[in-house]
Amino acid sequence: MARYDRVIPPGGKGNITLSIDSSSVRGEFEKKAIVWSDDLEKRSVALYLTGKVKPHISLKPGGYLSLWGVKGRVPSEHLEIINNHDKPLNINCIKSVLKDHVRWTLKEVKSGYVYKLEVVDISKTTGDYTGHLYVRTDNPLKPELVIIINGHVSEK
Amino acid sequence: MKSDFLRTSVVLFCMIAIFVYGSLSYSAPPEVGPIIHFRQTSHTFPIVFEGTELTHTFVVSNKGTATLNIKKVTHS
The missing domain is CATH 2.60.40.10 (Immunoglobulins)
Structure with missing residues (x-):
């Protein structure tokens, strides 16, 4: 799941928050999210989340x-x-x-x-x-x- | 002898003029439009037990001269 600021003014900053429900994950994982913007030079940027989920x-x-x-x-x-x-x-x-x-x-x-x-x-x-x-x-x-x-x- | 000197002077003058003009007329293209930038594009969580909600916030900057619009975020 992703929440993000849609509009960022020149020189400004925004947040992109990614969430993972670890109930459906076992062991080591790598999740990838792609951010699509109107930057003509770089229309997409990949973000990665990695980690390890242990069973109880x-x-x-x-x-x-x-x-x-x-x-x-x-x-x-x-x-x-x-x-x-x-x-x-x-x-x-x-x-x-x-x-x-x-x-x-x-x-x-x-x-x-x-x-x-x-x-x-x-x-x-x-x-x-x-x-x-x-x-x-x-x-x-x-x-x-x-x-x-x-x-x-x-x-x- | 005199005409050789004159010719050499003219050629030298032209070369200097071309060089100076070229230097003055060149400037970096202005930055137009939004520029997306991330200081960090990956994050590793500590080991957690199943059922824990994992959340991380990435900071996105706009280093351009126009408003940056995030169109969508897709994941796999």
Whole structure:
């Protein structure tokens, strides 16, 4: 978004204010804005904004777990929940509609900062399933994390 | 001998006249119209958490002799 002074007298100054909503940005970014004027020698000037946006909580390697294998022998999968704030993070609860397919355990790796979430398949039948784990936290800026679970259980 | 001296003097005089005229008649073209100028065209924000609104103001100057009109600001 841009706000700017439209008319600048000779010898005068004006402001061009650029804003970025970092909710839609992850990691390092470079945004470019072009200012168009009636200066015949230089009709456009490019302005650049750069920076880095950190998530409140990171999921490593990502927010997706795939449970694929033979019934009764599907390898478990895990991910790390990493708190990027200085203030410790508490995980209040984990919910899912996949209770017939998966069981999960949460372990503290570094109290308040790093958690390991392990998910195992407990399906009694073969087939595919997809759903989510909802991790509720006490961080008001990120009260819920959504982890996608994808299962494929075969006979052999 | 005398005519050679006269001819050389005339040529020298003409060369000096051309040089002086050329020097006096040349002047830089006057600055006409608006001239846009930015002291800074890039800015780096410190590291922030997601959801923070990032805002920066660039100062634009008009170094010309006529009013500068900013027509639009587009972004990518």
